[in-house]
Amino acid sequence: MFQEAITYPRESDSAVKTIAIGGALLFLSFLVVPVFFVLGYIVRTLRSVLNGEAEPPVFDDWGDLGMDGLKVFAIGFAYSLVPAVIALAAVFASGATLGLGGSGSGTGLAVGLIVLAATLAVTVISLAVAYVLPAAVVAYVRTDSIAAAFAPDELRQYAFSRTYATGWLVAFGISLVAGVIIGVLNAVVIGALLAPFVTFYANVAGTYAIGTAVRDMPVLDAGDETPDAQPAA
Template sequence: MFQEAINYPRNGDSAIKNLAIGGLLLLFSFLLVPAFLVLGYILRALRMVMDGEEELPEFDEWGELLTDGLQVFAIGFVYALIPALIATVAVIASGASIGLGGDSAAGGLAAGLIFLVTSLVLFVVSLALAYVLPAAVVAFAREDRLGAAFSVAELRPLLFSRTYATGWLVAFGISFLAGIVIGVLNAVVIGVILAPFVSFYANLAGTHAIGEAVREMPAMEEGPDSTAGQPAV
């Protein structure tokens, strides 16, 4: 699975062109619209991989890419509200503990404990969300409706599938390696330009790992009523 994922971004006659476009869009992602286009392209690639297509999709039908990208962003934004809410509650609780304790050491100790506990909780929650979010995007890609990204019935078969877990670990490993490469590139001036291209390549490779895992999920892992993973008619 790892080898196929790493090679995936190079598949197809237009692979270099598509990688160049994706990297340039990420380079200008601070303008937001290019970032949404990349998200839409990643979603298109995910759908094609789940359907058994091993070549990169084309950058075309830009309106569709933008619409899909906005929906993927919305999914990520909703899930990101969870750690944001935890952090907000922690800040309020820390302020309250300091206020109640005045300048005493007890107030500072309480605030410090709240900070440590919150940091641990945020780490666990963030890791869990990193595992859940790709499954949510997969559910959206399969059902083509936003509600599927938050449906327990849709997410449960994926999250408790060993096949999905394997694909996620491969994608995580690719992302980790890409982070190291980007860190090295950032040590030189040209790294600022090259980093978006490395990131786009890694995202496509990780997308293939997730899509291939979903495609290979045994029917018993998906549930008796699931039609995912069956050949499209």
Template sequence: MITESIDYLRNDDDWVKTLLIGGVLSLLSALVIPTFFVIGYILRVLRGTMRGDETPPVFDDWGDLAVDGLKGFVVGFVYFLVPGVVVAVAVFLGVAGAVAGGGSDTAGLFGGLVALVGALVGFVLMLFAAYITPAALANYAETDRLGAAFSYGDLKPVLFNGTYATAWLYAFAVFLVAGIVSGLLGATGVGAILSAFITFYALVAAYYIVGTAWGELHPVAMRDEETTDERATI
């Protein structure tokens, strides 16, 4: 599956154009709005791969892409909000405890302990958020209902399924390798630019894996075919 995911983006003749657009948008992600377009594209990847479509989507219909990406951004923001808050509160309490103690060794030790425990709890919650978010995005992509991303009843069978767990690990491995390569390249100015394109490519490959696994767990018919059949019947 990893090999297929790496080859996925190149299944289209215009894959270089897609990679360039995605890389530039990723490079500009600090401006926030470009991130919506990237997430919107990833949702298109999910919709296509869960239906067995091996041809990657393109960047078009930018308005719809941005709105879809904004909804996906909200999903990720909600799931990562709690871990972020836990870490922030732990760090604040740790620093506040040390300051209130007047810089004593005991206060410093207590503050450091609080910060450490909070960081560990936050890390566990962050890992859980990273595990559930792809499934939440896939459920939203399948149903086009934002609420479906937060439907625990729908997500629970998937999250505890070996197929999804394996796919998530594969996707994580792809993204981890890309992150290491990007980190090494980031030491140079040119490398920092290239890392944005590598990250986008890895993101597409990772969500190809997730979408394919979701399709195995939730067989989704091609909507175009369904529409055609319905019209023919009428």
């Protein structure tokens, strides 16, 4: 799967053009709006892989790309609120503890324990979100419903599937490789210019890995408690 995922972004006559556009959009991500188009392209890529299409899609129908990207951004933002709320609660708890206890050693220890517990909780939950979020995007793409991205039954069949876990690990491995490449490129001045293109390529490859992993899984209807068939092992 890893080799197929790595080569997938190149399996098109318009591959160079697509990667150039995607990288340029990420380069302009500080403008925010270009990010929606990149996310929309990732959604289109996932939909293409789920449909069994051999070649990656192209950048066109920009309105649809933007809308899909905006929806996926909203899904990701909603998931990111969980660790953010925990971190914010820890800040308030630390401030309240300091306010009530003064600057004594006992107060410092209490604040330290709060910060440590919050850090561990945020780390664990952030990892869980990173694992579940692609499954949420898959659920949205397969049903065209944002609600499906938060449906426990829909998410459960992916999160507890070995095939999804394998696809996720492959995508994670690709992102690590991309990080190393970007680190090497950053050693030279031109590296900062090439990093967005490497990032885009890695995201498309990772999307292929996850898409192929879940392609044969059943889509749950609203109200279903369990999938009609067991996920492939």
